[in-house]
Amino acid sequence: MSEIEDSASLQVRLAEIELEKEKLKLQEISEQRQTDLERDRMKHQHELELAKLQLEENKLSLERDKQRESVRQTGLVTAIQEGKALAEKMDTEPTFSEHRTRRRKLLPAHAIDTPDPDVVPVNSSGRPSFEDNVLSATGDSVPVRGIGSTQLNVPLHCVNLESDLVQGEVVVGVLSVLPVEGVDVILGNDLAGVLVWGDASVVVSPKPTSSGELDDLAKRYPSVFPACAITRAMARKHREYGPDHSNSSEDLDLPPQTEHTCAPEPPQALNALCDALMTEVGRALDAFEADGEIGAIVITGSERAFAAGADIKEMQNRTFQECYGGNFLAHWNRISTVKKPVIAAVNGFAVGVLHANKTIMYAM
Numbered sequence: 001m002s003e004i005e006d007s008a009s010l011q012v013r014l015a016e017i018e019l020e021k022e023k024l025k026l027q028e029i030s031e032q033r034q035t036d037l038e039r040d041r042m043k044h045q046h047e048l049e050l051a052k053l054q055l056e057e058n059k060l061s062l063e064r065d066k067q068r069e070s071v072r073q074t075g076l077v078t079a080i081q082e083g084k085a086l087a088e089k090m091d092t093e094p095t096f097s098e099h100r101t102r103r104r105k106l107l108p109a110h111a112i113d114t115p116d117p118d119v120v121p122v123n124s125s126g127r128p129s130f131e132d133n134v135l136s137a138t139g140d141s142v143p144v145r146g147i148g149s150t151q152l153n154v155p156l157h158c159v160n161l162e163s164d165l166v167q168g169e170v171v172v173g174v175l176s177v178l179p180v181e182g183v184d185v186i187l188g189n190d191l192a193g194v195l196v197w198g199d200a201s202v203v204v205s206p207k208p209t210s211s212g213e214l215d216d217l218a219k220r221y222p223s224v225f226p227a228c229a230i231t232r233a234m235a236r237k238h239r240e241y242g243p244d245h246s247n248s249s250e251d252l253d254l255p256p257q258t259e260h261t262c263a264p265e266p267p268q269a270l271n272a273l274c275d276a277l278m279t280e281v282g283r284a285l286d287a288f289e290a291d292g293e294i295g296a297i298v299i300t301g302s303e304r305a306f307a308a309g310a311d312i313k314e315m316q317n318r319t320f321q322e323c324y325g326g327n328f329l330a331h332w333n334r335i336s337t338v339k340k341p342v343i344a345a346v347n348g349f350a351v352g353v354l355h356a357n358k359t360i361m362y363a364m
């Protein structure tokens with residue numbers, strides 16, 4: 001073979017290879033397209049099936065709603081009839097719920113006998129036979145405190161109630177016997193809102209719940225505790241109506257009270273804490289602390305003001321340096337060093353004068 005022929009056949013072979021490669025590429029593209037088409041087809045089929053199922057489900061729930069509505073209508077009539085009969089009965093016969101019914105014109109709720117599986121059937125005695133109806137059981141239970149603080153585990157049932165208070169499906173705890181004859185369902189406030197209330201009774205002669213025994217601290221410090229119990233209201237009563245009308249220490253069986261009044265002369269406007277007043281307070285505190293008969297100290301002001309704070313008229317002409325360097329309010333600290341309990345009986349304004357262990361708190 002000549003060289004020219006060799007070269008020509010080589011060229012042909014190369015062209016053939018190129019052609020084959022093109023063919024393969026085309027085939028690959030075509031296969032890919034087919035896969036895409038197949039995938040799309042399958043996806044659409046899937047969507048169609050889902051839509052069919054959804055349609056069927058919608059139809060079924062529509063049907064169920066229709067059935068429930070018809071059951072509800074029947075139940076409503078039954079409940080109204082039962083309610084009327086009960087209301088008439090209650091008018092002549094006082095019962096447990098009479099107070100509530102008469103006041104708010106409420107009717108007790110009753111479970112209704114219907115063919116709906118969610119509804120609890122009522123037995124011949126009129127009491128719902130929850131135990132026989134496993135279809136109403138939710139599978140849950142709640143702990144309920146029974147008589148004498150015993151704890152019962154009460155199964156929860158889903159029932160249909162029709163009453164003036166509650167309509168429709170509710171979840172209730174079911175007991176085989178309810179404590180009140182003739183009552184089948186007791187609604188709590190969570191179901192019936194604020195329409196259900198306990199029969200609150202007013203106690204005419206209240207008795208203390210505690211035994212009246214003093215606790216350990218009160219026994220150890222007999223003079224402190226009764227004194228601490230003296231309130232501003234008692235102090236005011238004493239002031240306004242005199243000792244005859246206030247609860248005297250005799251009435252309360254308290255140790256004798258010592259009253260020490262300190263006030264500057266002439267009286268300060270709104271008990272502004274002028275130098276004279278605070279010096280007098282300091283002296284009184286010394287005396288009270290030394291007096292073994294005094295257990296606690298009550299400091300009070302007037303009707304309008306406990307105190308208007310530092311006397312600003314007294315302060316107005318002093319410089320900061322004078323006040324700070326001269327320990328201007330140093331004698332005020334006596335109140336925070338008293339070893340007996342000090343009680344502030346505050347009325348009206350109390351301005352910037354709360355001392356607690358050298359911390360001054362401003363209040364008004």
Ligand SMILES: CC(C)(COP(=O)(O)OP(=O)(O)OC[C@H]1O[C@@H](n2cnc3c(N)ncnc32)[C@H](O)[C@@H]1OP(=O)(O)O)[C@@H](O)C(=O)NCCC(=O)NCCSC(=O)CCO
Binds near residue numbers: 273308313353
């Ligand atoms: C307590 C106030 C809000 C009461 O107001 P209002 O009912 O309107 O009574 P006023 O007419 O203001 O006062 C009646 C009368 O009291 C005199 N007065 C009131 N506060 C002081 C005082 N702190 N020192 C001296 N005098 C006082 C007032 O001047 C009137 O007297 P007249 O002779 O009729 O003029 C209001 O009074 C008020 O905000 N007072 C000031 C309170 C204050 O700034 N206190 C100082 C706090 S700083 C402190 O305590 C330092 C602690 O380290």
